[in-house]
Amino acid sequence: MIVLKLGGSVITDKERPETLDGDALEQAADAVASALAANDDDLVIVHGGGSFGHHNASEHGVSTTNGTHDAAAVLEIHGAMKTLNQFVLSRLLERGVQAVPVHPFSTAHRDDDGTLELPAGQIETMLSEGFVPVLHGDVIAHAGAGATIVSGDELVAELARDLAADRIGLCSTVPGVLDADDAVIDRISAYEDVASVLGASDATDVTGGMAAKVQALLALDAEASIFGLEGLASFLEGANPGTTIE
Numbered sequence: 001m002i003v004l005k006l007g008g009s010v011i012t013d014k015e016r017p018e019t020l021d022g023d024a025l026e027q028a029a030d031a032v033a034s035a036l037a038a039n040d041d042d043l044v045i046v047h048g049g050g051s052f053g054h055h056n057a058s059e060h061g062v063s064t065t066n067g068t069h070d071a072a073a074v075l076e077i078h079g080a081m082k083t084l085n086q087f088v089l090s091r092l093l094e095r096g097v098q099a100v101p102v103h104p105f106s107t108a109h110r111d112d113d114g115t116l117e118l119p120a121g122q123i124e125t126m127l128s129e130g131f132v133p134v135l136h137g138d139v140i141a142h143a144g145a146g147a148t149i150v151s152g153d154e155l156v157a158e159l160a161r162d163l164a165a166d167r168i169g170l171c172s173t174v175p176g177v178l179d180a181d182d183a184v185i186d187r188i189s190a191y192e193d194v195a196s197v198l199g200a201s202d203a204t205d206v207t208g209g210m211a212a213k214v215q216a217l218l219a220l221d222a223e224a225s226i227f228g229l230e231g232l233a234s235f236l237e238g239a240n241p242g243t244t245i246e
Helices: 022-038 050-059 071-094 121-128 152-162 209-218 229-236
Strands: 002-006 043-047 099-101 132-136 138-142 146-150 167-172 224-228 243-245
Touching (some): 022 043, 022 071, 043 152, 050 071, 132 152, 209 243
């Protein structure tokens, strides 16, 4: 059972609103298709918002904690993410991957404490029927706050727990978590060990950047890997490229 995150900054040009990085997405889709053709692993894919979701969320002042009651804002954010999701699905389908969408706006919510609720039964059924569920960062209903953002990283963490994932991979724009000299840190076992070198994303990001990724992964039972696009194929083949979070 593999949960894979394709970073929004990998598959989009995060500096330009609603702009796809077509070459990167095709490379990622090639790696996924090749891996699934070679083995029978269960795979769930989550992709980030990149220049689609983050741009629209930022425009409306919506984040994982700041909500909106404006339906028009919700529709703009969700609509942008559905557009990006369709790009991802189409590239996978072109390569024979049985990819299907799961839109968090229609399945997830936050309670009044901000705790994410994402029922896994639908996804488990999809997997058992041979599909590859593809989720994405999205806007979701939030008790007492209208609607807030759910990040791809949050979805990965929730899915990894609920589906008892064996392996977790985060494909990023960097080859791993970098130290102060821009060298890849091989393993991270405690956040305090890397807190001084972790910062937010360079581009518009309403979900916390690398620091949030590492913190979320450290809380999981399964080992996780953070790697660049060039490491995706090897990760899907069973290797541990980039940085291992344990």
